[in-house]
Amino acid sequence: MFTISVSLDENGIPRVSVDQSEAEPIRRPEKKKSMISFPDDFIVIDVETTGLDVRFCEIIEISAIRYRAGSETEVFHSLVKPSEPIDEFITSLTGITNEMLESAPDISSVISDFYNFVGSETLVGYNVNFDINFLYDNLMMYKSLPLANNFIDVMRISKRLLPDLENHKLLTVAKHFKTSAPSHRSLDDCRACFECFQRLRDEAIRQFGSVDAFLSAFPARKHNLSAKDITATTTNFDESNPLYGKNVCFTGALEKMIRRDAMQLVVNLGGVCSDNVNKHTNYLVIGNNDFCASIKDGKSNKQKKAEALILKGSDLEILSESAFYDMVLDQ
């Protein structure tokens, strides 16, 4: 559900804004986390779209360039015909006109060709989460396939190696290195991104002595299984179940099942699991803390936090393990 509001700007033009805080997050279960590395072989990607919001905007151009040991070896490029005409802001930004898109193939065929081109190679891009999300959602929508490739975000690397830059837009980084300027056309921007990626590799060696020394300066990303990663194995929810639509958190070890399985039960009932107690939590399930040396008075921090929230009037209930089973399992 979205909360959409319309207001008039200083020119009296209506502006529509969407309150993201109430929007349900889009699930991309197979999507990887960005990596920091400088591989020999990879594919640089860039997409142009009708806007920034993946929920309402369409892809109008996709480019992908295959690199082998620092050289371009193959190029994928296509414009994409959107379902509605693009507005003049996007035309002036990118130079792409409705006339140019008239004869372009539609997204269902282009996304398929893109998928075949990239295979399972590592993808590289600038603020590449933006591109990955658009590609992921369109691939899922039209081909029921997830985009599960590993990927590298060049912006993340530039923030680390060039912290004093006034900002970390691609244009700024390209100017800093005096490399090709991006043009808001995807093929140009792929090459601009690639050149910055190469210069950043040199910069890493200059600052740290070697690529490996630079990489080891990054703390390894934790691969903890997050509660958000557990997705429902059914779409057939019983909306009358007390856990439907509720936010559930666990503390301590359950006696009768492992936490992961309990979380799976919750999401299959249409509930949401979190790793911590906060103002959105509706239920905290208390397990056994006897084996946790850090807990002396029998209450975990999650339980203390929950009790404080309840005193403040939060819609939160603390459940024993057995009370939880009573709600979850059929009577």
Next chain:
DNA sequence: TCTCCTCGAGATCT
């Protein structure tokens, strides 16, 4: 002092 964590601020993509 060190490590692990949660939470909020800030930034970039079209």
Next chain:
DNA sequence: CTCGAGGAGA
């Protein structure tokens, strides 16, 4: 999404 501040525990 990413990072860093600040808290809690060891």
